[in-house]
Amino acid sequence: MTTTTHNITTIGIIGAGQMGGGIAQIAAVAGFETTIFDAFPGAIDKCKALRGKLFGRAVEKGRMTQADADAATGRLAYSESLDSLSGSDIIIEAVVEDVAVKKELFAKAGALLGEGGILASNTSSISITDLATAVADVRGGMADRFIGMHFFNPVPVMKLVEVIKGLATSDETTARTIALAEAMGKVPVPANDRPGFVSNRVLMPLINEAFYAWMEGVAEPEHIDEIMKLGCAHPMGPLRLADFIGLDTCVHIMDVMADGLNNDRYRACPLLKQLVIAGRLGDKTGRGVFDYSKK
Numbered sequence: 001m002t003t004t005t006h007n008i009t010t011i012g013i014i015g016a017g018q019m020g021g022g023i024a025q026i027a028a029v030a031g032f033e034t035t036i037f038d039a040f041p042g043a044i045d046k047c048k049a050l051r052g053k054l055f056g057r058a059v060e061k062g063r064m065t066q067a068d069a070d071a072a073t074g075r076l077a078y079s080e081s082l083d084s085l086s087g088s089d090i091i092i093e094a095v096v097e098d099v100a101v102k103k104e105l106f107a108k109a110g111a112l113l114g115e116g117g118i119l120a121s122n123t124s125s126i127s128i129t130d131l132a133t134a135v136a137d138v139r140g141g142m143a144d145r146f147i148g149m150h151f152f153n154p155v156p157v158m159k160l161v162e163v164i165k166g167l168a169t170s171d172e173t174t175a176r177t178i179a180l181a182e183a184m185g186k187v188p189v190p191a192n193d194r195p196g197f198v199s200n201r202v203l204m205p206l207i208n209e210a211f212y213a214w215m216e217g218v219a220e221p222e223h224i225d226e227i228m229k230l231g232c233a234h235p236m237g238p239l240r241l242a243d244f245i246g247l248d249t250c251v252h253i254m255d256v257m258a259d260g261l262n263n264d265r266y267r268a269c270p271l272l273k274q275l276v277i278a279g280r281l282g283d284k285t286g287r288g289v290f291d292y293s294k295k
Contacts, residue, residue: 012085022155195260
């Protein structure tokens with residue numbers, strides 16, 4: 001893979017949740033001045049506290065020196081105002097998988113970018129070409145500087161970044177994004193702009209089929225996961241992984257793929273939908289396929 005200079009020194013992050021906070025963390029560790037924005041009440045305080053905890057744990061386990069942790073912490077700024085991202089060389093969005101929400105944010109963020117800046121989305125399934133229409137009229141059009149940068153959870157651990165070109169994304173933007181991902185210690189791999197890209201296009205049908213196997217009585221959930229771990233060398237069974245991702249997120253991604261590919265074979269299993277309706281969303285609610293309330 002050809003590498004070029006990214007010419008990026010300042011990074012803005014929209015969203016202080018699990019993904020946004022993780023992206024900001026690795027950016028700061030890699031030496032980038034990074035600002036995290038989130039207007040949701042309490043999100044910034046929670047993100048800041050978690051970063052402190054994670055840096056402290058890394059120092060305790062010898063993965064970082066105290067000096068490096070302090071330096072990374074000093075490169076992180078937190079804000080509840082989107083204007084704080086003004087002048088950023090790249091703004092990376094990591095909010096809820098909702099097209100309307102993302103487009104509204106991008107229309108505002110585009111006007112804040114520094115000269116020649118890049119807009120990137122951490123979406124796991126939504127069309128980059130579609131999202132780029134939000135900035136079609138910003139500064140005379142910015143679709144050539146719009147790209148997908150799909151990180152994986154947990155961001156500090158997972159090496160992969162899917163880099164997705166939209167229809168109008170320039171080769172220069174792609175090259176700079178790939179170089180940036182490498183500078184952040186990641187392995188960027190290109191994928192075309194199709195629903196679900198590569199990772200979820202392959203993963204979600206696997207997870208869905210595991211739910212069908214459970215619904216049809218082929219095996220119990222723990223046995224389905226054990227068979228996939230021992231028989232296919234998966235580090236985590238598909239049903240446990242679904243809980244980790246969030247069952248509502250899984251359903252949403254499957255709906256995006258089914259609509260985008262015009263194929264109902266990607267629709268979520270009825271049992272999976274039923275769990276979501278019941279509020280059993282996985283780790284984040286304490287119960288999904290499995291019960292985590294006692295942990």
